[in-house]
Amino acid sequence: MKVTIKRIAEILKVNPSTVSRALRGKPGVSEELRNKILRTAEELGYYPDTRARSLKEGSTRTIGILIPDMGNPFFANAVAAMERVLFPMGYSFFLCVTEEDNEKERINLQKLLSYNVDGILAAPVDRIKNIKLYKQIQSKGIPLVFFDRRIVDLKVPYAVTDNRDGVYKLMDYLKKMGHESLGIITLHRESYTGMERLNAAIERAKELGMEVRENWIKDGKSTQRGAYEAAKELFKERKLPTALFVCNNVMTLGVMKALKELSISVPDSISLVTFDDSFWNQIFDPPVTCVAQDPMQLGMIAATMLLNSIKYPDQQEQDGVILKTHFIERYSVKNLLITTNGEG
């Protein structure tokens, strides 16, 4: 038998409204009765039913967080940061994991709509499939902030990394080190991030006169396993590029594993640069040169933007925040200019 306000009211032979007022500390109930009510509530182990309360009051004080992958420390840390911002404000969290699957994303978004969350933080799967659902969320006036990825067609506030700029830094560096050919292990291509990084890499590389063959571009599917297989595929090619660009952190693990199995040494046989800097990049042998983005910062900013959207629902200005990456030079890229000189 559940302990409710009604139940307490019955026991104490008072009206439920009085119990409610007593528990919420509202005026209109004598000190004596209030104490008696508080005591029995404590004794019986009463907890207010948020469903009923929020039904009456409107707000649920919950936030939906939608990410593609729990196992990726990038997202795990972003979520951690969001929690740190939002928890002190009294919010709880619905965690939704899409696994890059449109169908799972759809179901989760519909659930969030049904749960009447106060806001949504989402890293959407792709730019097409569930756009209608996101539009619906928007048109219902539910505060929504994209992070890491966005849907460009939608006028929704976002916090993302400047992928293009980050990739340019890497490409320019490779060129500077004398590399003239490039392979790429891509994210799954439907995603915003996937597109951005791939296109930027190809464009910049070509601008710099580097060769990027079609069959040097392999789909890593955003996962460790996918990247592992992609790398294995790549190294079956007769002619190989001198440098390899891996589009995110977890895929780097897969590529590394493949390299180890094939006994291909970095940077002697091939040079390596990556997007993202997880701890393992520093402790690889050799440490991997990369552009870093800070998932905690991203999460914090996204959460703060959401809070703002919740507070000022009509504000349309805050279009988006674009974070710059931080270039970190380590030892995974060979300087071909020096080497060839030495050999010549």
Add this chain to the structure above:
Amino acid sequence: MKVTIKRIAEILKVNPSTVSRALRGKPGVSEELRNKILRTAEELGYYPDTRARSLKEGSTRTIGILIPDMGNPFFANAVAAMERVLFPMGYSFFLCVTEEDNEKERINLQKLLSYNVDGILAAPVDRIKNIKLYKQIQSKGIPLVFFDRRIVDLKVPYAVTDNRDGVYKLMDYLKKMGHESLGIITLHRESYTGMERLNAAIERAKELGMEVRENWIKDGKSTQRGAYEAAKELFKERKLPTALFVCNNVMTLGVMKALKELSISVPDSISLVTFDDSFWNQIFDPPVTCVAQDPMQLGMIAATMLLNSIKYPDQQEQDGVILKTHFIERYSVKNLLITTNGEG
């Protein structure tokens, strides 16, 4: 203006009950009217209000997941596994992060009670502070499963790793390699895991005749940063042990960082073994010898146990699952027997 069943009923000039039956596919409404209702629901963007529904029906189809740290891949992966088991069953998730803080744990547990979750998966902070709350959860008949950590005083189903056995494997190995002295970087000591591993290590080491000085045991507080500082402290000591046992995965990162900064080489200057095997253990230089537990498996099992508790609420039998660790020998422990022979 929110679109509700009532609203649809008004527009179509029918009774809300009819709309409800139509939407839920229940009998008693003509094909023609049903279609009309479905169409307008679709047009208006209707989503059922789960608060109201669950208020009526009882079950919320939500699960509370409580973990200490989002940034720890161990827990992130455990959560990922739980999601994979529970999502197909139609459950949603309240994510609660305690950061090893009793107060945060209390608030979160109270929220879960207020949210009327159908079940709770928890890795509790410690064995004392919120025991009353856990008891309350239990006595209210809310299915509860502990994972990774448990509160021994409570008769609650659990899925944990055999910490003692794991630690024994490591100690026995160290002894076999000729080590006679041991340092320990501990978890925060109030936790179940913290206690288990520390006690087991001290006991076994002493049994084997190894020296474990008080000031070789440093509190790493379960975090990377804490372990970093603890390691720095440890290496201030005049006399050092030949081997160091780090009690979990993220702390290993902190210790490694400290070792690097202090230019202490592994395993030449000191040998290293750890509990847990995250990816970085394999790619450290040298790769780290450890006992591994599989967080995915742990999460899966815990989630399955919870499902069982939900399905058969009265079943008291399923006391707990204890998973064995897997010993992985790598290159972070020096064989003192061979070396001393060589030198002598």
Add this chain to the structure above:
DNA sequence: CCCAGTTACACAAACGTTTGCGCAGTCATG
């Protein structure tokens, strides 16, 4: 043509809260 059975809908109560309003009783003021 009557009755039983079926169909298609309306009505109302309930889930657990919150809150505006009403209404006695108390107290002070004039």
Add this chain to the structure above:
DNA sequence: CATGACTGCGCAAACGTTTGTGTAACTGGG
């Protein structure tokens, strides 16, 4: 002692659902 203000509580409606029951209208069989 009448008036007004205040205090302390009960009453009832509402949030959005679901579901048991009631009830017309229609069907077909005898």
